[in-house]
Amino acid sequence: MISLQDVRYSFSEAFHSLWRSRTRNLLSLATISISLAVTGVFMFASFNARAVARSWVRDIPLVFFLKDDVAEADIAALREKLSSSPLVEQTSYVTPVEALRRFKTYYARFADLASDVGENAFPASFEVKLATTGSRGAMQSLVEDVKQMSCVSDVQFDEAWAKRLDATLLLIDLIGIFLGGVLVLASVFTISNVIRLNIYSCQEEIEIMMLVGATLGFIRAPFLIEGALQGFLGGLFSLGLLYAVVKAFILYVAPIDPLIASLVRLNFLPLMASLSILGGGMIMGLIGSITSVGKVARDS
């Protein structure tokens, strides 16, 4: 039913309308751009914080202490389990003798104490270096899993610290979602109103179109496309804005303090996130215009 000719017509009308009401459309474009850019800043912060958190998690010591007199086969099984997990970057087995030696070097003052309790004062252990990929949940379940093994007596893993990190990440996300959500709603509202005004300003034309037998779809399509285009352009501008903000931060703010510099891990949003901002803009534009094209159908 919809011909190529109609599609071409709708797009051409949409572009014309964008240009014709440019002052008004610029307003909604600015609203969308700023809303999406702010959302983008939080997305960037969130992705970046995650990258930082992952590298920190890597430094959390994870040590599985073994029971005494564990069979070689059990040790081999545990080693196999750990090294085959994608969450684990590296494992090293620490023998009781090695543990004792380390204790003596690190705590030289207590060296005598160690000698007193004898050769087997320290249990054997596996020291695990976690990979930077993998979620906290997965790591948690790996730790629980290994803890259940009969040869493992104890585990050292700073969960409280990891949990605090998680809470911080969640907070960043929540603030971003809330602020982004409010701004996105405001943008949809703005687009909706701007498209409505564009429709009102064409009311005479729309009536004529209906009188010569145009379908409602034919009349509405250009406005829907106009809304989607506004959203898409807003998304594009917001990415530009975001790029400028991130670049400025990296170039001018980060060098002030090495601590800040160490917290910036990404150059920009990941590709999928950038695309989702563009797509999100388009969907916002569509929703905005869908809520307004009903005005076209004012019975004449």
Added chain:
Amino acid sequence: MVQLFHIYKQYDRESTALSDINLRFEKGEFVFVTGPSGAGKTTLLKLIFREELPSRGQILVAGRNIAMIQLHKLFRLRRNIGVVFQDFRLLKRRTVLENIAFALQVVGCPARLQKQRAFSVLKMVGLQHKMQSYPLQLSGGEQQRVAIARALVNEPPILLADEPTGNLDPELSQEIMRLFSDINAHGTTVVVATHNREIIRSMGKRTVTLERGRLVEDSHHSTEAP
């Protein structure tokens, strides 16, 4: 083709634009609707293509009660009725040729054919030299002829024309009437609202006369019915 049953139309409480109108226009008929200014001619036409809804009564077009047509299906009725509006209703942002081609575009006619047919209809009303002009650059009479061309271009089964010669000199008026007669001869039902006695007399067609919203005379019935 068109039937009106006990039609009343009130725009506001005080005045009645149409009052108890009963009419029947046959397929292929040529009818004049006449009467003094304010008699309700325009209102009658507006009711037939459903620009307005009657306050009371029923209108059937091609056997269909047009009050029942949902908004999103209204285009089907409109495509079957070519209308020459008293106030022309041309798209100001489009050229004369585009205005006519647009009526073809909305029904899905291919682009190349649109221009061809628009041009040939424009030639019929003698305005081919103005095809690139915009409506507001034209005189009232010229705009009227563009409106006529647009109403004809789809070769609709029904043509409604509201004072189509109101801005034309007698010579052009006769030419437009000849055009209407031609398409009427090809089977189109033509309803022309006019207060131009001259034209009505020269055509010798059925004439319905309204006065203050009432049907006061129908030549069809007075001559053919006992």
